[in-house]
Structure formats: C-alpha cells, structure tokens
Amino acid sequence: MSRDEQQKTTIPFWRDERILRFLGQIVFVLFVLFVGALIYQNMKAGLAKQGITLSYSFFNGVSGFDIAETAFPYDRNSTYWQAFLVGLANTLSVGVVGIVFATILGVILGVARLSTNFIINRLAAFYLELIRNLSLLVFLIFWYLGVFLKLPRVKEAIIWPGDIILTNRGVGIPWGIPTASFPTFRLILIFGLILAVIVFFALRAYGQRTGRAPLTLLWSILTFILVGLLGWIILPEKPLTLDLPLVKGLNLSGGKILSPEFMALTSGLVLYTAAFIGEVVRAGIQSVSKGQVEASRALGLNAFQTLRLVVFPQALRVIIPPLTSQYLNLVKNSSLAIAVGYPDVFYVSNTIQNQTGRAVEMISLVMVTYLAISLFTSLLMNWYNQRIKLVER
Amino acid sequence: MSNLNTVLPPVSERSNILRWMRRNLFGSWYDALLTILGALIAYWAVRGFLTWVFTVAEWEVVSTNMRLLMIGQYPLEHSDRLWVWLGFLVFLSGNSIGIWARRSRFAVVLLLIPALLALFPFGDSPRQWLILLCIAGLVGWGFGRARPDVLKRSVIAGWVISLPVIILLTHGLSESESGFMPIVRTNLWGGLLLTFLLTVVGILFSFPIGVLLALGRRSELPIIRWFSVGYIEIVRGVPLITILFMAQLMLPLFLPTGWTVDRVVRAMVGITLFSAAYLAENVRGGLQAIPRGQFEAAHALGLNGFQTMTFVILPQALRLIIPILVGQFIAVFKDTSLVAIVGLLDLVGIAKTVLAQPEFLGLQREVYAFISLIFWVLSYGMSYLSQQLEERLGVGKR
Numbered sequence: 019m020s021r022d023e024q025q026k027t028t029i030p031f032w033r034d035e036r037i038l039r040f041l042g043q044i045v046f047v048l049f050v051l052f053v054g055a056l057i058y059q060n061m062k063a064g065l066a067k068q069g070i071t072l073s074y075s076f077f078n079g080v081s082g083f084d085i086a087e088t089a090f091p092y093d094r095n096s097t098y099w100q101a102f103l104v105g106l107a108n109t110l111s112v113g114v115v116g117i118v119f120a121t122i123l124g125v126i127l128g129v130a131r132l133s134t135n136f137i138i139n140r141l142a143a144f145y146l147e148l149i150r151n152l153s154l155l156v157f158l159i160f161w162y163l164g165v166f167l168k169l170p171r172v173k174e175a176i177i178w179p180g181d182i183i184l185t186n187r188g189v190g191i192p193w194g195i196p197t198a199s200f201p202t203f204r205l206i207l208i209f210g211l212i213l214a215v216i217v218f219f220a221l222r223a224y225g226q227r228t229g230r231a232p233l234t235l236l237w238s239i240l241t242f243i244l245v246g247l248l249g250w251i252i253l254p255e256k257p258l259t260l261d262l263p264l265v266k267g268l269n270l271s272g273g274k275i276l277s278p279e280f281m282a283l284t285s286g287l288v289l290y291t292a293a294f295i296g297e298v299v300r301a302g303i304q305s306v307s308k309g310q311v312e313a314s315r316a317l318g319l320n321a322f323q324t325l326r327l328v329v330f331p332q333a334l335r336v337i338i339p340p341l342t343s344q345y346l347n348l349v350k351n352s353s354l355a356i357a358v359g360y361p362d363v364f365y366v367s368n369t370i371q372n373q374t375g376r377a378v379e380m381i382s383l384v385m386v387t388y389l390a391i392s393l394f395t396s397l398l399m400n401w402y403n404q405r406i407k408l409v410e411r
Numbered sequence: 412m413s414n415l416n417t418v419l420p421p422v423s424e425r426s427n428i429l430r431w432m433r434r435n436l437f438g439s440w441y442d443a444l445l446t447i448l449g450a451l452i453a454y455w456a457v458r459g460f461l462t463w464v465f466t467v468a469e470w471e472v473v474s475t476n477m478r479l480l481m482i483g484q485y486p487l488e489h490s491d492r493l494w495v496w497l498g499f500l501v502f503l504s505g506n507s508i509g510i511w512a513r514r515s516r517f518a519v520v521l522l523l524i525p526a527l528l529a530l531f532p533f534g535d536s537p538r539q540w541l542i543l544l545c546i547a548g549l550v551g552w553g554f555g556r557a558r559p560d561v562l563k564r565s566v567i568a569g570w571v572i573s574l575p576v577i578i579l580l581t582h583g584l585s586e587s588e589s590g591f592m593p594i595v596r597t598n599l600w601g602g603l604l605l606t607f608l609l610t611v612v613g614i615l616f617s618f619p620i621g622v623l624l625a626l627g628r629r630s631e632l633p634i635i636r637w638f639s640v641g642y643i644e645i646v647r648g649v650p651l652i653t654i655l656f657m658a659q660l661m662l663p664l665f666l667p668t669g670w671t672v673d674r675v676v677r678a679m680v681g682i683t684l685f686s687a688a689y690l691a692e693n694v695r696g697g698l699q700a701i702p703r704g705q706f707e708a709a710h711a712l713g714l715n716g717f718q719t720m721t722f723v724i725l726p727q728a729l730r731l732i733i734p735i736l737v738g739q740f741i742a743v744f745k746d747t748s749l750v751a752i753v754g755l756l757d758l759v760g761i762a763k764t765v766l767a768q769p770e771f772l773g774l775q776r777e778v779y780a781f782i783s784l785i786f787w788v789l790s791y792g793m794s795y796l797s798q799q800l801e802e803r804l805g806v807g808k809r
Contacts (some may be wrong), residue, residue: 043634050638057665064664115562135442136435137449151790153745155752156783267488346648353650357752364652377660385649385657392648 025150061378068375074383076374077102083369085361087277098370105366106387112284112362113349113391119288120348121341123133131300142296149293155354156291162282162358172268181262183270189281190263193274202258203249210245214238231327279360283352288357291348298344302337303329334406342399346392363387442798472771473781477533478780479765483601483756492580492592493604494540498547499569501525505548506566509555517799539632574615581608597675601756603785605675609747609757613682614740620683621690626720628695637693642711646688652749655681659753678750686743693735697728737797741790748786758782 031037065072082094089107090126092100131143150159169186170176176184183190218238225232250257263273306329314328355362364384371380436446473480482490501522508518522545529541557561581604583594600608627639634761646654658681662672672680701724709719729736751760762778765771 039632043632046638060667061661061664069667124516133445134435135445136447137446137453141449141453147791148787151741151745151787151794152783153748153759154785155748156779156786157464159759159762160776160779160783164779168776212662233509259415350650350795353652354752356652364650368656371660377656378664381653385645385653388647388650388653389648 036082067183072378074379076376076379079374081370081373083373085366086359087280087361089273098374101366101370102363102383105363106362108366109349109355109362109391111351112280112287112352112355112360113364114288115284116291116348116352117345119284120291120295120344121290122291124344125299127292127296128299131296132303146293146296149290150289150297151193154286154290154351155357156352158282158286158358161286162278166282167276172265172270173272175265181273183263183265183273185265185270186278187270188275188277189272190273190275193258194258194264195261197255197257197259199253200257203253206249207246208247210242213245214242217241236366279355279358282358283355283360283362286358287348287351291344291351294344294347295341298337298340299310299333301340302333305336306332331406335403338399338403338406342396342403345395347397349391349395351387417702433559447779461494463613468780469774470777471749472765472777474532474581474766474772476768476771477760480758481602481603482604483761485604486599489583489593489595491540492583493543494784496573496577496580498540498544500573501544501548502551503569503573504554505551506555506562506569509552509557510559510563510566512800513556513559515799519552521796522552541779556585562781574611577608577611580721598675600675602759602761603749605755605757606747609679609682609750610740610744612679613686613747616679616683617686617690617743620687622694622725624687624691625698626692628691629698643688643691646685647692651681651746652752654685655749655753657681659686674755678753678755682743682747682750685746686739689742690736690739693732693739694728696735698724698733700731701728734801737793743794744793745786745790 028034049399060280062072077099078097080094081098082097083101084094085092085101085104087108088104089111090104090106091401127145129143131146133142147183164302167186167191169184172185172187178184181190181192215238219236221232221234221237224230242296260273261274263275264271267273311324311331314324319327352362353364356365359365367380367384371377437443477485480494487494505522508515508522512518525541525544525548529538529545533541555566580592581595581600582597584590584592586594624639624643627635628643630636630639650735655678659674659675662677662680663670666672705723705727706719709723714722747757748759750757751762754760756764759782762782765778
C-alpha cells in the first residue's frame with residue numbers, strides 16, 4: 019500500500035469517535051430543547067386557560083397586605099415590589115445575625131469538643147450529637163410554639179438582669195437612640211475605620227519588612243475602638259441615649275423589641291448551624307499535625323503564639339470551604355421562616371403568589387434571589403479562601 | 412542545671428480516680444472553673460429536663476394519637492397491609508444479618524427491638540403484630556445463618572422487589588371497597604409512614620440520576636458537562652422548600668392538559684430532583700478518588716468507556732462513598748419534614764391535626780418533643796449502624 023492510499027482510507031463517519039461525540043451532543047441538545055419547548059407550551063396553554071400571561075408587570079400593583087416586621091417604611095398601600103424588598107431585607111438580616119452568632123458558638127463548640135477537660139468535652143459532644151440528628155423544621159417549630167410563644171404574658175413578664183424582658187409578645191432588649199450629635203459621631207466612626215485600615219496595612223508591611231509578626235488585627239480593632247471612645251467623650255451631647263424596654267399596659271414599649279418569630283428563627287438557626295460549624299472547626303484543628311505544634315514549641319514560641327501563628331492559619335485552610343457551605347445552608351434554611359411566620363423573602367413571595375396567582379413568576383424570582391445570595395456568599399468566601407490557601411510551587 | 416548523670420526513677424503512672432480527676436478536671440485554675448461551670452450547666456439542664464418529662468408534661472396527647480403520628484389517617488381496617496410489608500422488611504433484615512454479619516451480636520440485638528416496643532402501651536393489635544415482627548426477624552436470621560450460600564441470591568432479589576411490594580401493599584389493588592386490597596388514596600397516607608415512603612423513594616430514584624449527573628460533570632463533552640454543572644449548582648443554590656413549591660405548583664402546569672399528578676407524587680419528584688444534585692456531588696467525590704491507573708488499565712484491557720465505568724470505576728467509587736451515602740440518606744430523611752409546609756400530613760404535618768383537637772390544646776411541647784425524639788432515634792440509629800457495619804465489613808477502606 020502506498021502512502022497516498024493509506025491516507026485515503028479514512029474511518030467511515032459513523033465510526034469516527036469525534037463525529038459521534040459531536041452528534042451525540044447535538045442529539046442531547048435537541049432532546050433538552052424539545053422537552054423544554056413541550057413544557058413551555060403546556061405551561062402557556064395552562065396559564066392561558068387561567069387567563070394569565072407571563073409577565074412581571076403585576077409587581078407594580080398595590081400589595082394590600084401588611085407585613086409584621088419591616089426594615090424600612092412599608093404599608094398596605096405599597097407595591098408588591100416594595101413588599102418583596104422588605105422580605106429580602108428580613109432574609110438578609112436573619113442571615114447576617116445568624117452567621118455571626120453561629121460562627122461564634124460553633125468555634126466555642128469545636129474548641130470545647132477538643133478540650134482535655136472531661137466535662138466540657140462530653141458536654142460539647144453531647145450537644146453536637148443531639149442537634150445534628152434533629153430535623154431543623156421540627157427544631158424551629160419547637161422553639162416558636164414550645165418556647166417563645168409559651169413565655170408569660172406581658173403582665174407577668176420575666177425580667178432578666180440587663181433589662182431584658184421576656185414575654186410571649188416578644189423579647190425587649192435595651193437599644194441606643196441616636197441624638198442630634200449622632201451624625202457627627204458617625205463621621206468620627208468612619209474616620210476611625212479608615213485609621214484602623216491604615217494601621218492594619220502599616221503593621222502588615224512592618225511585619226513583612228522585619229519578619230516579626232505583630233498582632234495586626236488586634237491593634238487595628240483597638241485603634242477603631244479608641245477613636246470611637248474618644249469621639250464619645252469629646253462630643254458635648256452623647257450621640258446615643260440608652261432606651262430601656264418597658265412594660266406598658268398590654269404591650270412592650272421602648273428599647274428594641276424582637277418578635278417571637280424573629281427570635282425563634284434566629285435562635286433555632288444559630289443553635290442548629292453552630293453544631294455543624296463545631297464539627298467543621300474540630301476537624302480543621304485536628305487536621306494540623308501534632309508535629310507542627312511540637313516544632314513551633316521547639317522553636318521557642320509560646321502556647322498563644324503557636325496557636326496564632328502555626329495552628330490557626332493551617333486549620334483555617336481546612337475549615338473555610340466546609341464553613342462556606344454551612345453559611346450557605348444557614349441562608350437557605352432561613353426560608354423555613356414560613357413555618358414560624360417570620361416575613362422573609364420566601365414568606366412574602368408566597369403571600370404575593372397566593373394573592374395574584376402568579377406561581378411561575380414568584381417561584382422563579384425567589385429561586386433567582388437565593389441563587390444570587392448563594393453566589394455572592396460563595397464568591398466572598400472563595401476570595402478569602404484564595405488569600406489564605408497554601409502557596410504551592 | 413544540676414548533675415545530669417543522676418538517673419531519676421520513672422514517674423509512677425498508677426491510674427486512680429483522684430489522679431484522673433486531677434488530670435482531666437482540675438488541671439489548672441481555669442480548668443477547675445470550667446469544670447464547675449460545666450457541671451452546673453449539666454446539672455441544671457438534666458434536672459430541668461427530667462422535671463419536665465416526669466412531672467409537667469402530659470403525654471396522653473402522644474399515646475392517644477399514636478396511630479395518627481405513625482400512619483396518619485390511613486384506614487385502620489387496612490393497616491394490616493402495612494404490618495405485612497414491615498414484617499417482610501424485618502424478615503429480609505434478619506436474613507441479611509444472618510448472612511453478612513453472622514458474628515455480630517449487636518445486630519441480633521437489633522432484631523429484638525420490636526419485642527421491646529411491644530412492652531409500651533400501644534394496644535393489643537399492634538402488640539401482637541410487633542411480636543410477630545420480632546419472630547419474623549429471628550426466623551429470617553436463623554435461615555440466613557443456616558443456609559447463607561443458598562439464600563444470598565433470594566435475599567438480594569427480595570430487597571430489589573421490596574419497594575414495589577411496599578408501594579403495592581400500601582396503595583392497594585382493587586377500585587371497589589369490597590374487593591381484594593381496596594385502594595387507599597394517598598391523601599390518607601400520613602405520619603411516619605409518609606415520611607418513610609418519601610425518604611425511600613427520594614433516595615432510590617435520585618440515585619441513578621445522581622450518578623448520571625456526576626458522570627456528566629466529569630464528561631469530556633462540553634455540552635453534557637455544562638448541563639450537569641448547571642443543574643447541580645442551581646439546585647444546590649436554592650432551598651429545598653422552593654423546589655417543593657415548584658413541584659407542587661408548577662409541575663401540574665408543565666404537563667399536558669388532562670394529566671394530573673398526585674400531591675404525594677409531586678413531593679416525591681421534588682425530593683428526588685433535589686437529592687440528586689447533592690448525590691451527584693458525593694459520587695463525584697468518589698470518582699475523583701479513583702486513581703488514573705484504573706482508567707488506563709481498563710482501557711489497556713480493551714474495555715470501552717461504558718464498560719470501564721460500570722465494571723471498574725463505579726463499583727470502586729460507590730464503595731468508597733458508602734458512609735457519605737448513609738449521611739445523605741439521613742439528610743433526606745430529616746429534610747422530608749419540609750413537605751409539611753406544602754400541606755402534606757407527614758410526621759410534622761400531622762402534628763397540627765393532633766394539636767387542633769380541643770382536649771389537647773396547648774400541648775405543643777409534648778408533641779414536637781416526641782416527633783424530635785423519633786427523628787433523633789432514627790437518624791442516630793442509622794448513623795450508628797452504618798459506623799458499626801463499616802467497621803465490621805471494612806467498607807470504605809481498601
């Protein structure tokens with residue numbers, strides 16, 4: 019066989035793997051498109067029968083329902099769009115408060131789980147095993163119906179030290195009310211923040227130049243607090259006056275009143291997620307090999323320095339990715355607010371959908387919202403993870 | 412430093428309770444403080460809990476409504492069918508224990524649980540059935556032990572047909588009320604029965620979809636990969652409750668006019684689609700753990716892509732992730748409770764019905780504590796069991 023002939027004998031196209039792959043994908047795309055078109059057609063026909071066309075124009079209509087907790091002015095004459103935003107703000111506030119407290123409690127639990135103290139260790143282990151095998155929905159409902167709604171009536175309110183009032187109408191906590199000098203104070207705080215950032219970068223540069231490791235974060239936080247304190251003292255009128263919650267007739271007034279719904283949702287989410295974060299933290303700390311600790315002690319670092327400079331940075335690398343998914347879980351689980359009646363974005367959307375019959379629009383909008391929140395959180399955490407991860411050759 | 416040549420005697424390390432306490436409880440002043448604090452918290456919590464359980468709580472609400480909590484409004488005259496399939500499952504479990512965990516004493520103790528439950532005041536009929544269950548399990552165990560080789564195949568076949576058997580017995584056959592096994596409509600299914608069915612169906616159907624998605628995500632074909640990645644990430648980015656609502660409200664719209672889907676089936680579809688995305692990620696983890704050499708060796712032996720996957724890669728990958736799959740199973744079990752929000756009367760949904768009875772107003776704590784107990788015992792039991800099995804069988808290790 020000559021060389022020319024050899025080149026001419028090509029594989030027939032029905033056995034050429036490249037073409038087969040290409041064709042296979044085309045068939046797949048056509049199949050997906052076909053199913054999609056079928057679904058779309060059915061949906062359109064079904065909606066047409068109900069006299070509905072897909073559009074979001076109804077969103078500018080007047081909502082006509084009240085929302086119990088609003089972060090900004092809203093009433094029944096506002097639009098659906100504003101109602102949706104109120105719900106979104108509530109979801110975000112539950113998410114942020116939940117993440118902060120769940121992280122604190124979770125780290126405490128994770129460290130306690132590794133404690134050499136027998137009782138502390140067992141208590142943490144018991145808590146983790148108890149919580150991790152419960153259903154979150156039942157847990158939340160229990161907190162709402164079984165704890166916060168079972169608190170005494172306002173007349174027989176339980177008062178805890180620190181002026182915390184517990185009633186079945188909500189929990190009142192002391193809260194600061196801004197006075198006339200508050201705008202100035204806010205400027206001072208912003209100045210303090212800028213100064214803290216400057217201190218942070220200066221100390222880090224100093225650390226990189228000299229090879230010492232100053233307590234960067236601690237000093238910058240101290241700077242911020244110091245500026246804030248100075249501002250507080252210098253201003254002639256105090257920027258915030260303390261407002262204590264009071265029992266007034268059949269209601270609570272003054273201070274900040276946290277509704278039973280909010281309390282049940284956040285405390286349930288925090289206590290539940292903290293157990294999972296505790297496991298993550300424990301696994302992270304345990305992943306740092308004993309040799310690292312021994313080596314750093316041999317180099318003359320004390321226990322605190324070992325923790326700060328050797329164990330913690332290495333543990334963090336293991337902790338961050340699963341911690342991210344726990345944060346995402348917390349935000350997604352906050353949609354269970356509907357079970358305790360807290361008006362988060364899902365609850366509000368559900369109300370809108372019940373009123374207007376716009377199931378397709380509302381469900382897709384809610385899904386996109388949660389996707390966006392998830393994406394944003396994981397982008398933030400991935401950016402942080404990139405910064406702390408091991409630099410390999 | 413003094414004379415280094417002095418040889419000190421070894422420190423005596425006799426363990427006694429005082430030394431143990433000194434090391435584990437009172438190592439330093441803050442350790443002592445923590446110990447005292449922890450002991451106080453534990454004392455306070457245990458005392459409060461026990462006081463509530465034994466003096467305050469009124470458990471009649473649970474014992475009176477045990478049937479509602481277990482099977483919902485499933486007609487009592489047909490409930491024998493449920494006992495029959497439960498007996499079938501217990502028999503199969505006994506058989507499997509006899510064959511595969513012959514040495515395990517712990518596993519045999521499991522078979523005595525129904526007899527233990529029979530000690531509780533459940534009424535006469537359930538008690539007889541529970542004792543029958545126990546006997547079925549022990550008989551199965553005896554058979555399995557006596558004839559392991561002969562029975563292996565039939566036991567596997569039994570497990571394979573168990574889901575259709577369960578569904579058939581629960582749902583019934585004949586339309587007429589007087590016929591053989593009259594149909595029980597799904598709106599009467601409820602309680603733990605519904606939770607169990609949703610979990611099992613969700614996990615079983617999501618498994619093949621999850622494996623396909625995992626393979627798709629690792630595929631070299633870009634369109635298939637994008638599709639899988641898109642599906643997995645979208646589903647994992649939204650809460651389960653939105654998917655359940657989508658299944659309840661939008662699924663009927665997606666189908667041609669005239670087609671109706673049962674509400675329970677809609678929930679099953681939602682749970683399956685949701686669980687598949689999470690399962691896909693678990694399976695992907697297993698696939699990634701398989702070294703390249705396995706692919707290359709299979710290729711060198713002349714296996715094509717499909718054969719490589721089904722005979723070489725997947726068996727190893729799935730074996731690796733068995734513990735993770737058990738975790739996923741437990742997660743689905745806990746998550747099924749969300750169907751209560753879309754109005755199904757599962758274990759959580761039925762609680763509302765129970766609490767609406769005028770004689771049991773205001774007993775939310777008792778009812779939800781009991782439901783939590785069921786979830787806890789079953790979840791913890793499953794994870795404990797899987798740990799035991801992993802150790803015994805060396806699953807997950809190679």
